[in-house]
Amino acid sequence: DIQMTQSPSILYASVGERVTITCRASQSVSRWLAWYQQKAGKAPKLVIYKASNLQSGVSSRFSGSGSGTEFTLAINNLQPDDFATYYCQHYYSDSRTFGQGTKVEIK
Amino acid sequence: DVLLVESGGDWVQPGGSLRVSCGASGLIFSDAWMGWVRQAPGKGLEWVGRIRSGGTTDYAAAVEGRFTISRDDSRNTMFLQMNSLKTEDTAMYYCSTDWDGDSHSQGAYWGQGTLVTVSS
Numbered sequence: 001d002i003q004m005t006q007s008p009s010i011l012y013a014s015v016g017e018r019v020t021i022t023c024r025a026s027q028s029v030s031r032w033l034a035w036y037q038q039k040a041g042k043a044p045k046l047v048i049y050k051a052s053n054l055q056s057g058v059s060s061r062f063s064g065s066g067s068g069t070e071f072t073l074a075i076n077n078l079q080p081d082d083f084a085t086y087y088c089q090h091y092y093s094d095s096r097t098f099g100q101g102t103k104v105e106i107k
Numbered sequence: 108d109v110l111l112v113e114s115g116g117d118w119v120q121p122g123g124s125l126r127v128s129c130g131a132s133g134l135i136f137s138d139a140w141m142g143w144v145r146q147a148p149g150k151g152l153e154w155v156g157r158i159r160s161g162g163t164t165d166y167a168a169a170v171e172g173r174f175t176i177s178r179d180d181s182r183n184t185m186f187l188q189m190n191s192l193k194t195e196d197t198a199m200y201y202c203s204t205d206w207d208g209d210s211h212s213q214g215a216y217w218g219q220g221t222l223v224t225v226s227s
Contacts, residue, residue: 001168034213036152043201043219044144044152049212087152091206091213094165096142096154 116221129202
């Protein structure tokens with residue numbers, strides 16, 4: 001199975017900052033990579049699909065990049081509503097694997 | 108709007124069985140690839156498995172042979188049959204849409220989850 005590793009596990013940031021989260025795959029997943037946002041007690045919400053495509057209704061402050069084994073989620077001008085846990089997930093093969101998550105907390 | 112609603116979560120003893128359901132509306136369910144994702148208390152997301160339109164299934168290694176995903180397109184409903192349950196299967200179980208062949212997206216829609224507790 002393809003393993004997904006996110007870094008950092010926790011990220012402390014202030015409102016207005018730009019933050020980046022990295023996701024690495026144990027083998028190439030081409031561009032079949034999604035990013036989700038999850039808030040406590042809620043279902044995940046799709047933010048980015050196919051590495052860099054912004055899901056409808058998601059703020060343009062979110063962007064994704066990368067291909068192969070290394071991917072990045074960037075959030076510009078961090079807003080209070082963005083403090084949450086973010087997960088990457090590959091969908092390259094007949095299985096899907098999530099990264100372990102990155103919690104974005106207020107500094 | 109697409110709406111997914113899970114039901115059937117409950118407390119069950121180790122070794123027991125449980126079936127949870129996911130009802131869908133707002134999409135052409137028979138064309139939709141659907142999946143299950145779980146989240147143990149305080150832990151991250153874990154992919155459980157998925158069912159394609161037409162019924163072909165794929166599972167995570169942790170549940171292969173114990174869990175079965177099925178669908179009833181006439182009722183716009185997906186099921187997760189869980190057998191030989193273990194304490195480590197305790198989690199919130201979410202249904203979601205899987206691969207979308209038109210947009211190439213994954214996991215665009217999610218239900219609110221149903222809680223399964225395995226404990227003696």
